[in-house]
Amino acid sequence: MENKRQNTILTIIALLFCTLLIYLGDNNLSRFQLRILNLSAIYVILGLSMNLVIGFTGMFSLGHAGFMCVGAYTAAILTMSPAAKELIYYMVPIHPLLANIQWGVIPAALAGGIVAAIFGVLVGFPALRLRDDYLAIATLGFAEIIRIVVTNTTSITNGSLGLKDIPSVKSLWVYWGFAILTILILRAIINSSWGYAFKAIRDNEIAAEAMGINILKHKLLSFTIGAFFAGLSGALMAYLITSIDPTMFRFTFTFQILLIVVLGGMGSITGSIVAGVLVTVAMEWLRFVEQDMNFFGFVIPGISGMRMVIFSILLLLVVLFYRQGLLGTKEFSWNFFLKLASKRSKQKEVS
């Protein structure tokens, strides 16, 4: 009990410290740095939501890009000004019901999550009866179907022309606020009885069912929560980039998120957070490999996509030699740090 209270206090202090960092960052960092940090927040949410589905519940689902797409479009349509809509939908006019809506950024992001969650239920209900590779193929297919539907419902989504002039949000508060909320909510879910039920299904579905757990219901729940947060991050992505089109949400995007989950460790929240930030920063930092390079007078022309080759090699190495990822299923805990600290101080006393 004593320990628990201490941990709660430490968590609150850490949260306050985060708020301070966000405040300082918001006022002092350059636009480029802010953009990368905000992108990391989005990838953290994506990584976490996918980890819930793949790492904690053991459902190999590859439909994340589809749910992001739904969230991004929902938020974009809800926040764009009527004037912007009239300008952009020049091929086919926008559906009259949607033409005059203009919501705030945060309610629209939540709406994006909710609509994605509804799609999650619709996709999950038939698909989650499948397992393993079959589930992966089915969800991949559903994600592509969502993307194609978005491309073709021109009066709602403006089709392949995409949407632009989405209200831009640059503040760290919004992105990291949502990221921290996601971390807290998912951590609470995973440590609750439901989290253990998800893990039981992952560990041994037959035994979980024999212990009275309704498999389909729990799988659907996990899948829907995953879809909600994917939709939310899609909405945030729309605010960050301010223009979206269906080709952004191809299935290759899902694999980028999978990269974060596998690198960070399937079944570790901490792992997904660390890997989410690392991958985003590395993705920017590695841009130089795609530029022309000059080796002692020989000019090697830049190849776009070279970054992904590096990530692929990294992923191969992780899967071959370090299968559990950065953290495996381990989590960050205050106890670990406190023990470490007390060991250090003891060592000092001895010496």
Place this chain on the structure above:
Amino acid sequence: MSSEKILITKDLTIKFGGLTAVSGLNLDISKGEIIGLIGPNGAGKTTCFNIITGVYKPTSGNILFHNQDITGLRPDLITKLGIARTFQNIRLFNSMTVLENVMISKHVRLNANLLEAVLHLPRYTNAHRQHLEECMELLEQVGLADVAHEKGTSLPYGKQRRLEIARALATQPTLLLLDEPAAGMNPQETLELMDFIKKIRELYGLTILLIEHHMEVVMGICERITVLDYGITIAQGTPAEVQANQQVIKAYLGTVEDDA
């Protein structure tokens, strides 16, 4: 034998394609009994368990549990009604501690929703604390309290079996199905297990149906025995009756050829 009937199966039959795995099984189990289900390998014993617990749907026949027809219900609903089982090949949740393994069984009894859990509202935290206490008490009774925080899969074999039984007990069953609980145990462990099974029956007012190959166990604790061979019930009765049954001897040992 006049007491309340817990489980009745009527002409239970299941066919997988052309193979009849279980044919016309009639069980009739009263409250508090320990019934043995024996037979050579491939006789259909585990299949029977899978039908009773809802993993397979029978091709024909009915299952009555407390006079309620449960034929073809989903496994989780059957568990909720009060039938729990263990597995022939141990199926523990390998990422979890002993206590967590047992706590899983309490999830269905949780009378709170996910939102209450995420927000740590009292209805969830109280229920959770109560379940935790119940599970610790249960672990104490089955002698696993000292290893409550160790990984379930790191336990020695005999204790893993015991944990499987504890996990089944945590679902608060009235009927417990044990699938080869003594498999792979040494004689000492087997003796302990027999005492343990008798003890939990008294403690929780259980009715037990068990599959076993160790004849010591079956003859030692079962009040009645049903013998299957190729899915067909070849004998039913007390241990002594079954032991004397010619067909049973034939099924286990084969026909006696004239040596002369």
